[in-house]
Amino acid sequence: MASRSNPSRLSAVKITAAAVMALSLVGTAEAAMYRYTDENGRMVISNTIPQEATKRGYDILGNNGRVVETIPPAPTDEEIAAREAEKQRQKELAAQQEQDRQLLKRYSHPDQAVRAMYRKTRELEGLIQLKRGNISVISSQLDSEQSRAANIERSGGTIPESMLEKIRRLESQIRDLEREISIQRQEIDELRADFEADIKRLEEVTGEPRTLTLDVPSEK
Structure with missing residues (x-):
């Protein structure tokens, strides 16, 4: 039921x-x-x-x-711009704090960065000196070939194409080395600028001034 x-x-x-x-x-x-x-x-x-x-x-x-x-009222254009500016400022501040953290992982004192700059600058200077030594050797070979070519011309002979090709090759090698030296000089300038910025920032972050000169001293 x-x-x-x-x-x-x-x-x-x-x-x-x-x-x-x-x-x-x-x-x-x-x-x-x-x-x-x-x-x-x-x-x-x-x-x-x-x-x-x-x-x-x-x-x-x-x-x-x-x-x-x-x-509340909708924000004005000025308020929106101010908020965006503050947001960008906070973003830049966070990026700077991360850069500082990474910098302090590499160097705990400005003098450590100065010594690292010395070392890297000397490495590049050493490469430049090697290239200058190569230029000196090649220049001697070039002088010898050019002198032989001049003697052949003075005696009324025809300079062999192989000799002319060798002269051109030696001249090209010298130009290449000089170009490489110029590039490495620029690298040294950029490296020093980067290090000097890091050293200045380290002084601000650590509150410790550097005690070493920024000019790379000659090795004793």
Whole structure:
């Protein structure tokens, strides 16, 4: 036999549903009124709000007339620019802090960076000296070949093509080495500039001044 519904239970369900609906309507009513300032500066209370008025900020009122929520004005172009500038400043600050952390992992004192600059500069200077030595050797060979070619010309002979080719090759080798030396000189200047910036930053971060000169001393 099918069970019969309990009338009192059905009534309770209906009451509960009605209460939920009433609360929903109250919530809707609370969020339905707005207080804002119009374009003439007058205070307005309405169940609708123009889009332009939302930019100036407004209040959401409850059914008792109290403020439920305050929506602030939209930021001005100047405020947006200031926020973006501050965001960029914070980004740059974080990047600088990371650079400082990496720098302090390499050197704990400015003098350590100065000594590292000495070492790397001397390494490049050593390579330059080797190239200058090669240029000296090649220049001697070139002088010899050019002297032989001049003697052949003075005697009325024809300079062999192989000799001319050798002279051109030696001249090219000298130009290449001189170009490499010029590049390494530039590398030294860039290396020194980078080290000097690091040394200055280390003095700021550690609070310790360097005690060594930035000019690379000659090795004893």
